[in-house]
Amino acid sequence: MVANIYDPDKRKLLSSLSHGSIFLSALVLSIGIPLVILLVSDDPVIKENARESINFHVNVWFYGIVFGILCWVLLGWPLLFLLFIGQWVMPILAIRHCFQDPDEPYNYPFIFHVL
Known part of the structure; x- marks a missing residue:
């Protein structure tokens, strides 16, 4: 069995920060945090959570424009x-998942993936 070489606390923190960044604002700043985490981290689970968070941000913006029209x-x-x-609700569920199972990336339901 292969030992996990990545720090689970770091995974929890950075994955949760990626998903929770949407609470900061609805502007570009909120997507910048997971983008920086995606570019800086070398952990595959953190990268996948950051990608999923960016996809969720893009979906929220897209649906907001469509529903606004x-x-x-x-x-x-x-x-x-x-x-x-x-x-x-969805980012709260994602953060909860990151703390309960830090070795498994969270996938949002009902979104299309850009990255």
Whole structure:
């Protein structure tokens, strides 16, 4: 059996920071944190969590634009509410997963992957 050469505490911290960065703002700053973590880290699990977090940020921005446009026909208001709830709940679930199982990257459901 191969020993884990990566620090599990570092995995927990950097993976959680990647997923939790969306709480900082809805601007470019929030995607910059997982992007820097992706470029600096050599741990494959941290890199995968950072990629997944970047994909989630891009999806939230894309859906926000689409649902914002749909607000003109009044269909977008309930969708924006669901997006807002999902934007808060999904990263919390991802952070919880990172602390419970730091050796397994978290995958968000219902998103398309850019990276």
